[in-house]
Each structure stands twice: as C-alpha cells, then as structure tokens.
Amino acid sequence: xxxxxxxxxxxxxxxxxxxxxxxxxxxxxxxxxxxxFRQAPGKEREFVAAINWSGSSTYYADAVKGRFTISRANAKxxxxxxxxxxxxxxxxxxxxxxxxQLRFRGETAFDYWGQGTQVTVxx
Numbered sequence: 001x002x003x004x005x006x007x008x009x010x011x012x013x014x015x016x017x018x019x020x021x022x023x024x025x026x027x028x029x030x031x032x033x034x035x036x037f038r039q040a041p042g043k044e045r046e047f048v049a050a051i052n053w054s055g056s057s058t059y060y061a062d063a064v065k066g067r068f069t070i071s072r073a074n075a076k077x078x079x080x081x082x083x084x085x086x087x088x089x090x091x092x093x094x095x096x097x098x099x100x101q102l103r104f105r106g107e108t109a110f111d112y113w114g115q116g117t118q119v120t121v122x123x
Contacts, residue, residue, distance in 0.1 A: 009117030022096030
C-alpha cells in the first residue's frame with residue numbers, strides 16, 4: 001500500500017520561507033517521478049512542481065518558478081519543496097504525489113496522493 005505523508009506546513013509571513021517534506025512508503029521510490037500540487041479554498045487543485053526519478057530533471061509552474069525548488073533524496077524515500085519569497089497567493093493545502101513512471105509525463109500522470117499539509121502566508 002502506497003503511503004505519502006507531507007509535513008512542514010504552517011503559518012508564515014509574506015517574504016518568508018518554508019520547506020515541505022514528503023515521506024513515501026509502499027512503492028519503489030527511486031523509480032517514481034514525484035510532484036507537488038496545491039489547492040486553495042474555492043479553487044481547483046493545481047500543479048506546482050515535479051521531479052523525475054533521479055532528480056536530474058525538474059519542472060515548475062510559472063507561478064512558482066524562481067521561488068520554489070523541488071528535490072529528492074532516494075536513500076530516504078523523501079521529496080522536498082523549498083518555498084522562498086512566499087506570497088499570500090501561495091496559501092493552499094499542498095499535496096505530494098507519486099507517479100508509477102520514471103519521468104514526469106504531465107500533470108495528470110500521478111497515481112498516488114498524500115493527505116496534504118496547510119500552508120498559510122499572511123500579508
């Protein structure tokens with residue numbers, strides 16, 4: 001059974017930073033592309049970032065490019081999202097997602113999801 005557990009969310013002032021973590025189990029983590037998504041109140045879930053199986057390729061939504069960094073530690077079965085220069089519009093529940101494929105194949109190519117962690121950015 002695949003399990004993804006996010007942590008690291010919280011309340012931060014605009015301009016601040018947070019680092020989200022996602023611990024994965026029940027899958028061959030080193031063979032899985034991973035991603036982060038978010039959902040703000042009243043809005044649809046949107047893609048934030050993705051990383052391929054080895055960490056050699058990363059992908060970002062335009063809204064976070066240059067501010068957020070996705071990374072992974074295959075030895076720890078973990079993926080991270082470093083979020084800098086946070087803005088109030090980054091407020092959302094952030095979800096970790098795992099793909100059954102090695103490479104990022106698009107925003108819909110994720111098979112497993114975590115429960116989410118709340119990030120709130122105050123102005």
